[in-house]
Amino acid sequence: MGETQVTWFGFLMEVLSAVFEWFRDPANWSGSTGVPARMFEHIYISFLSVGISAAVALPAALYIGHTKRAEFLVTSIANLGRAIPSFAILAIMLPITIRMRLGLGFWPTVIALFLLGIPPILTNTYVGIQGVDADTIEAARGMGMTGGQVLRKLEIPLAAPLIVAGFRTALVQVIATATLAALVAWGGLGRFIIDGFAVRDEARIAAGAILVAALAIAAELSFGLVQRLFAVRLHR
Amino acid sequence: MISLTDVTKRFPHSSQPAVDRLSLEIEAGKVVCLVGPSGCGKTTTLKMINRLIEPTSGSIVVNGAEILRQDPVKLRRDIGYVIQSVGLMPHRTIEQNIETVPRLVGWDQARIRKRVDELVSIFDLDRDLLPRYPAELSGGQRQRVGVARALAVDPPVMLMDEPFGAVDPIVRERLQDEFLEIQSSLKKTIVFVTHDIDEAIKMSDRIVILNQGGKIEQHAPPEEILRSPANEFVMQFVGAERGLKRLSLVSVSDIGVEEGPVVSPSASADEAKRVIDEFGFGWTSVVDDGQLLGWVDEEMLHDAAGVDEVKARKFAAFVTPDSSLRKALDSVVSSRTQVAVVLGDGQNYLGILTLEHISKEIIH
Numbered sequence: 001m002g003e004t005q006v007t008w009f010g011f012l013m014e015v016l017s018a019v020f021e022w023f024r025d026p027a028n029w030s031g032s033t034g035v036p037a038r039m040f041e042h043i044y045i046s047f048l049s050v051g052i053s054a055a056v057a058l059p060a061a062l063y064i065g066h067t068k069r070a071e072f073l074v075t076s077i078a079n080l081g082r083a084i085p086s087f088a089i090l091a092i093m094l095p096i097t098i099r100m101r102l103g104l105g106f107w108p109t110v111i112a113l114f115l116l117g118i119p120p121i122l123t124n125t126y127v128g129i130q131g132v133d134a135d136t137i138e139a140a141r142g143m144g145m146t147g148g149q150v151l152r153k154l155e156i157p158l159a160a161p162l163i164v165a166g167f168r169t170a171l172v173q174v175i176a177t178a179t180l181a182a183l184v185a186w187g188g189l190g191r192f193i194i195d196g197f198a199v200r201d202e203a204r205i206a207a208g209a210i211l212v213a214a215l216a217i218a219a220e221l222s223f224g225l226v227q228r229l230f231a232v233r234l235h236r
Numbered sequence: 237m238i239s240l241t242d243v244t245k246r247f248p249h250s251s252q253p254a255v256d257r258l259s260l261e262i263e264a265g266k267v268v269c270l271v272g273p274s275g276c277g278k279t280t281t282l283k284m285i286n287r288l289i290e291p292t293s294g295s296i297v298v299n300g301a302e303i304l305r306q307d308p309v310k311l312r313r314d315i316g317y318v319i320q321s322v323g324l325m326p327h328r329t330i331e332q333n334i335e336t337v338p339r340l341v342g343w344d345q346a347r348i349r350k351r352v353d354e355l356v357s358i359f360d361l362d363r364d365l366l367p368r369y370p371a372e373l374s375g376g377q378r379q380r381v382g383v384a385r386a387l388a389v390d391p392p393v394m395l396m397d398e399p400f401g402a403v404d405p406i407v408r409e410r411l412q413d414e415f416l417e418i419q420s421s422l423k424k425t426i427v428f429v430t431h432d433i434d435e436a437i438k439m440s441d442r443i444v445i446l447n448q449g450g451k452i453e454q455h456a457p458p459e460e461i462l463r464s465p466a467n468e469f470v471m472q473f474v475g476a477e478r479g480l481k482r483l484s485l486v487s488v489s490d491i492g493v494e495e496g497p498v499v500s501p502s503a504s505a506d507e508a509k510r511v512i513d514e515f516g517f518g519w520t521s522v523v524d525d526g527q528l529l530g531w532v533d534e535e536m537l538h539d540a541a542g543v544d545e546v547k548a549r550k551f552a553a554f555v556t557p558d559s560s561l562r563k564a565l566d567s568v569v570s571s572r573t574q575v576a577v578v579l580g581d582g583q584n585y586l587g588i589l590t591l592e593h594i595s596k597e598i599i600h
Binding site: 133136139140 | 327382
């Protein structure tokens with residue numbers, strides 16, 4: 001027992017120092033396969049995907065929340081989105097995009113991430129809009145606000161903290177999952193993990209994992225800040 | 237000013253219409269209360285006037301124009317609207333809330349500022365409240381802001397749905413008084429929904445008592461509804477203490493006064509005693525050339541030869557011709573002399589009111 005622990009501990013220390021060395025190696029920080037380039041790819045594909053998710057989910061959620069029509073769609077889409085694994089979507093999309101001559105890894109990943117980003121944005125925006133006090137809305141309509149004015153001047157500002165929270169969840173999930181892009185021969189931080197596996201380079205695997213985690217945490221924290229800013233503006 | 241003709245509202249999935257062929261005329265500059273039990277269609281009726289609820293059929297004319305042919309958004313900007321929960325926008329300051337409708341209709345900044353100043357003085361609002369948020373205000377303050385906001389573009393018509401229902405009785409009473417005071421100079425046409433008959437009696441020029449389906453059971457001034465309820469339903473709804481409630485609507489000058497026991501200061505003690513015996517109250521007022529000096533009783537006159545030798549005692553309370561009979565009754569039952577003394581301007585003695593006299597008014 002004690003011996004195994006010592007062995008595991010020794011292994012861990014070995015890997016840690018190897019990771020440390022990996023990060024210190026200037027070769028890992030330069031060129032198109034270096035950390036900055038991979039980081040940029042990762043951020044690029046994540047933001048692009050969440051951007052497309054938002055372009056679809058935000059207007060839909062605003063419409064459903066404002067009109068209180070087709071509300072069942074929100075829960076069904078949210079549940080469906082959670083039930084289908086991103087990996088499966090990647091696998092399904094790959095042959096399709098190849099046949100459409102859209103290349104190997106990029107578009108299947110974007111589509112998988114886009115679908116992953118929809119449920120949190122859709123659900124949060126809908127819940128935020130739909131939860132605005134009915135009497136406040138009635139008073140606003142009674143004063144002669146149009147539907148659009150009620151949405152712009154009342155519902156969106158009041159739902160803003162929840163909407164921002166939806167973006168935060170979507171982005172963090174997408175950043176973590178964008179690692180899959182490397183599986184279908186695209187870039188991003190996942191490259192370090194996949195390639196590390198291929199050549200049994202534990203340091204590279206660990207370094208890749210640390211970088212993805214750091215990026216996700218950074219996104220979480222900065223959005224948390226934005227959210228607090230909104231909350232302060234609303235309820236000071 | 238507002239005229240409803242055969243207005244019907246049938247909600248989907250309900251067998252009975254919420255409002256069934258309601259016709260009603262509302263005079264300009266008056267406060268009309270719609271009262272009735274829940275489900276009588278009073279709020280539905282109110283909301284049809286600004287088309288928050290679309291009538292199924294019928295015609296509603298406001299200010300000479302058929303509202304069903306107008307743009308509902310424009311219509312609503314011309315009609316003030318106040319609801320029980322006020323519905324101030326929580327992310328906007330009080331000032332921004334008040335400015336809502338002026339901004340919607342496109343007033344310039346100078347005009348808006350001037351109007352806010354006017355409203356602040358009309359409603360006696362604390363200027364310090366303007367930059368605050370609704371959550372920082374008390375319920376009563378929010379209600380006043382809600383009414384001020386509804387009056388921002390000075391609409392001729394106001395719709396109020398239990399506007400004072402959400403505050404405690406003391407604050408409600410004060411808000412009602414303030415509102416009546418403001419209304420007496422603004423002379424808006426007001427449709428006021430309440431389930432509280434006492435509020436209706438206090439606030440309105442006319443009361444419309446509604447039964448299920450918007451059926452008008454009686455449409456009359458409050459005093460008439462209390463004096464002669466049209467039917468059993470109205471009698472039930474108005475409730476007990478009908479007579480007492482009516483007393484607050486009738487003023488002393490409406491029923492006239494009795495002269496009561498009166499002597500002049502120059503009268504002899506014997507004459508005063510004779511007056512006291514004649515009326516049987518045990519005392520008499522002393523009036524000098526129309527001015528009330530006070531009262532004297534037999535004991536005080538015991539050693540005196542004339543009334544001017546004793547110092548007349550002051551009445552503890554008195555009422556004026558404008559006072560309500562309710563106040564007069566209170567004065568009667570709480571005074572030692574068992575009468576209410578009625579004075580005009582400057583201690584001018586007009587007469588007395590007795591319990592017997594007031595109760596005649598209740599029975600009648």
